[in-house]
Amino acid sequence: MASLLKKLGSFAAGATLLFAASAALAKPLTVGFAQTGAESAWRTANTNSMKSEAEKRGINLKFADGQGKQENQIRAVRTFVTQGVDAIVLAPIVETGWEPVLREAKRAKIPVVIMDRKVQTSDESLYACFIGSDFYKEGAMAAEWIAKNAGSRSKIVELQGTPGSAAANERRKAFADELAKNPALKIIDSQSGDFRRSGGKEVMEAFLKKHGKDIEIVYAHNDDMALGAIQAIEEAGLKPGKDILIVSIDAIKEGVQAVVDGKINAVVECNPLFGPKIYDTIAKIKAGEPVERSSYNVDIVIDSTNAAALIGQRQY
Ligand code: GZL
Numbered sequence: 001m002a003s004l005l006k007k008l009g010s011f012a013a014g015a016t017l018l019f020a021a022s023a024a025l026a027k028p029l030t031v032g033f034a035q036t037g038a039e040s041a042w043r044t045a046n047t048n049s050m051k052s053e054a055e056k057r058g059i060n061l062k063f064a065d066g067q068g069k070q071e072n073q074i075r076a077v078r079t080f081v082t083q084g085v086d087a088i089v090l091a092p093i094v095e096t097g098w099e100p101v102l103r104e105a106k107r108a109k110i111p112v113v114i115m116d117r118k119v120q121t122s123d124e125s126l127y128a129c130f131i132g133s134d135f136y137k138e139g140a141m142a143a144e145w146i147a148k149n150a151g152s153r154s155k156i157v158e159l160q161g162t163p164g165s166a167a168a169n170e171r172r173k174a175f176a177d178e179l180a181k182n183p184a185l186k187i188i189d190s191q192s193g194d195f196r197r198s199g200g201k202e203v204m205e206a207f208l209k210k211h212g213k214d215i216e217i218v219y220a221h222n223d224d225m226a227l228g229a230i231q232a233i234e235e236a237g238l239k240p241g242k243d244i245l246i247v248s249i250d251a252i253k254e255g256v257q258a259v260v261d262g263k264i265n266a267v268v269e270c271n272p273l274f275g276p277k278i279y280d281t282i283a284k285i286k287a288g289e290p291v292e293r294s295s296y297n298v299d300i301v302i303d304s305t306n307a308a309a310l311i312g313q314r315q316y
């Protein structure tokens with residue numbers, strides 16, 4: 001009798017263990033995602049990639065739209081910590097001011113993946129890894145294209161992205177560094193359009209009022225501002241891509257179409273479709289596997305030589 005009870009006991013223990021293991025396996029991952037906002041078509045594509053890939057993988061995604069404000073993103077990360085999510089993804093609108101909330105996540109042993117734009121921290125252990133694009137390279141590629149193709153044109157106006165964002169900071173610095181190698185090229189004015197189409201139009205209208213036909217080239221930190229600038233240039237009776245060269249970054253479908261139409265002369269790709277890479281990385285982190293500290297997407301230049309061939313393949 002005793003041996004039968006003993007056997008029943010060990011069977012029950014084994015069954016409980018098995019049940020617990022299968023329950024743990026079956027429990028969907030919960031990821032908190034603090035997004036920058038919805039300022040551009042690029043951002044919308046980025047959000048859609050994160051949401052659709054989570055759905056495909058059965059991941060429970062808690063999405064927070066920062067609406068362009070750092071304090072909203074900080075509040076969202078704090079909430080994710082309180083909710084005890086399995087991992088946090090942060091697309092930081094600006095580079096600084098994240099240490100306190102990243103420390104809270106670290107104390108709660110919740111890994112944070114920094115996506116898209118970098119953060120400045122004195123303690124790199126505050127986040128698990130960075131996955132994004134090399135904005136410095138993108139800015140350099142834009143300047144190199146201009147140096148090669150501008151001919152006698154030299155006077156540039158710059159539409160900058162969100163002040164304090166890594167994307168704007170690095171694209172501006174790289175472009176300026178490249179121009180230092182080509183002294184004929186000169187930035188005659190530079191202002192933020194906040195990565196927004198409306199911002200690009202308003203700033204370009206002001207530049208046209210101030211500089212008129214002096215403007216020969218527009219360097220826009222993203223396509224949405226370039227498309228806004230095109231509206232302003234056409235309303236001023238000028239031909240974008242001909243009277244004024246336009247070089248931009250992102251390569252959203254509408255931007256590549258503008259290259260096909262000859263209204264934008266070159267666009268540097270900055271792929272927003274991070275979903276698969278982000279969730280693969282989170283799976284590795286949760287399994288205790290090593291992940292790359294920083295990983296970057298590969299960017300290409302799209303201009304009149306390849307835009308028509310590529311437009312049909314654009315995914316965002
Ligand atoms: C770049 C991203 C920038 C895009 C803009 O990775 O942070 O923000 O270039 C977007 O279109 O608004």
